[in-house]
Amino acid sequence: MKIATRLLGLVILLGLGWVAWRHFFPNEEHRIRRMLDGLAETVSIPAGESPVGTALALDKLLSCVTSTIEVDVDVPSEGKHTFSGRQEIRDAAMLAHQTLRGLKVQFLDVNVTLAAGKQTAAVELTVKATPPGAKEFFVEEMRLQLRKEDNQWRVSRAETVETLKL
Amino acid sequence: MFADGNPPDRDRPLWLRLLIGRSLKRTLIRAGITAVVLGFTSQVVLVPVRIEGISMEPTYRDHGINFVNRLAFWLHPPQRGDIVALRVGRWDVLTVLSDLLAGHRATRAAYLKRIVGLPGETVDIRQGVVWINGQPLDEPYVKAREAWQLAPVKLADDEYFVIGDNRGMDQQDHKFGVTKGKRIVGKVLW
Numbered sequence: 416m417k418i419a420t421r422l423l424g425l426v427i428l429l430g431l432g433w434v435a436w437r438h439f440f441p442n443e444e445h446r447i448r449r450m451l452d453g454l455a456e457t458v459s460i461p462a463g464e465s466p467v468g469t470a471l472a473l474d475k476l477l478s479c480v481t482s483t484i485e486v487d488v489d490v491p492s493e494g495k496h497t498f499s500g501r502q503e504i505r506d507a508a509m510l511a512h513q514t515l516r517g518l519k520v521q522f523l524d525v526n527v528t529l530a531a532g533k534q535t536a537a538v539e540l541t542v543k544a545t546p547p548g549a550k551e552f553f554v555e556e557m558r559l560q561l562r563k564e565d566n567q568w569r570v571s572r573a574e575t576v577e578t579l580k581l
Numbered sequence: 582m583f584a585d586g587n588p589p590d591r592d593r594p595l596w597l598r599l600l601i602g603r604s605l606k607r608t609l610i611r612a613g614i615t616a617v618v619l620g621f622t623s624q625v626v627l628v629p630v631r632i633e634g635i636s637m638e639p640t641y642r643d644h645g646i647n648f649v650n651r652l653a654f655w656l657h658p659p660q661r662g663d664i665v666a667l668r669v670g671r672w673d674v675l676t677v678l679s680d681l682l683a684g685h686r687a688t689r690a691a692y693l694k695r696i697v698g699l700p701g702e703t704v705d706i707r708q709g710v711v712w713i714n715g716q717p718l719d720e721p722y723v724k725a726r727e728a729w730q731l732a733p734v735k736l737a738d739d740e741y742f743v744i745g746d747n748r749g750m751d752q753q754d755h756k757f758g759v760t761k762g763k764r765i766v767g768k769v770l771w
Contacts, residue, residue, distance in 0.1 A: 419606045524670035524689045541670035541690045554690045579758035
């Protein structure tokens with residue numbers, strides 16, 4: 416009984432230590448996942464967002480992408496769109512903030528593959544976007560290319576993967 | 582001292598007896614085995630799913646709960662009329678397990694759709710009615726139809742045509758089309 420209790424305590428202690436270690440000394444994959452969590456929050460559009468909120472969100476979004484970013488997306492009901500560079504991303508994001516009354520974005524099933532040298536990475540994930548009050552939501556599989564710039568992970572390419580084609 | 586190292590049951594408070602049973606060691610082993618069996622079953626055999634959206638109405642309602650049988654197509658390929666789960670993303674079991682251990686979100690997404698077209702067939706839609714190889718398909722599960730249109734699509738050897746049961750929606754709001762067989766992860770249980 417005593418030994419089992421001590422063992423259980425030791426396991427819990429080791430688990431807590433591991434969680435704390437990962438929090439304070441994250442590896443590259445963990446840093447990428449944190450960046451992606453922040454990116455999902457940034458591309459979400461809160462209902463009733465103020466102009467200042469929009470400006471802050473756009474700035475944060477641009478800090479998450481490289482200056483040569485290329486985005487190739489198939490937006491449901493909207494068709495295919497291609498954007499290149501920060502300015503086009505900014506314009507597209509601004510338009511989305513102006514036309515949508517809100518959007519909750521989540522990244523699911525995130526798979527990170529670091530390249531040798533740990534300066535670039537490929538990410539496969541599922542984007543779930545839910546407009547407020549809507550019964551239908553959008554789910555798209557995406558591939559991202561990430562590059563490390565100034566010790567920060569940034570998205571250099573993003574493209575949707577066709578799950579169902581017509 | 583007691584024979585098994587544990588004090589008799591009557592000397593323990595009720596909550597402790599209910600929580601850990603007669604022996605903490607045995608309870609921990611049982612809990613561990615149960616967790617492994619449940620984890621394996623829920624990822625590899627019967628995957629629990631929460632249905633979101635209206636594209637499969639009236640067969641499945643928004644927010645319903647179901648299971649995907651991942652072993653359904655081990656012995657035979659998918660048939661016309663089967664309601665299947667199509668993976669969106671990788672659906673890698675090892676990734677899910679490592680995500681759970683690392684404390685990351687382990688949610689995955691899938692489309693629940695009905696198979697209407699099989700490999701090699703030609704599918705088109707006229708005024709909301711699905712046609713297979715030039716013959717209209719009888720679909721008693723479809724209760725509402727809008728005038729959907731789709732030009733003929735020829736399916737390759739490893740392709741299926743899938744669609745939701747709710748044809749009363751706008752066509753552009755309904756995700757349907759051709760999928761590779763490798764995207765089908767299983768059959769919906771009920």
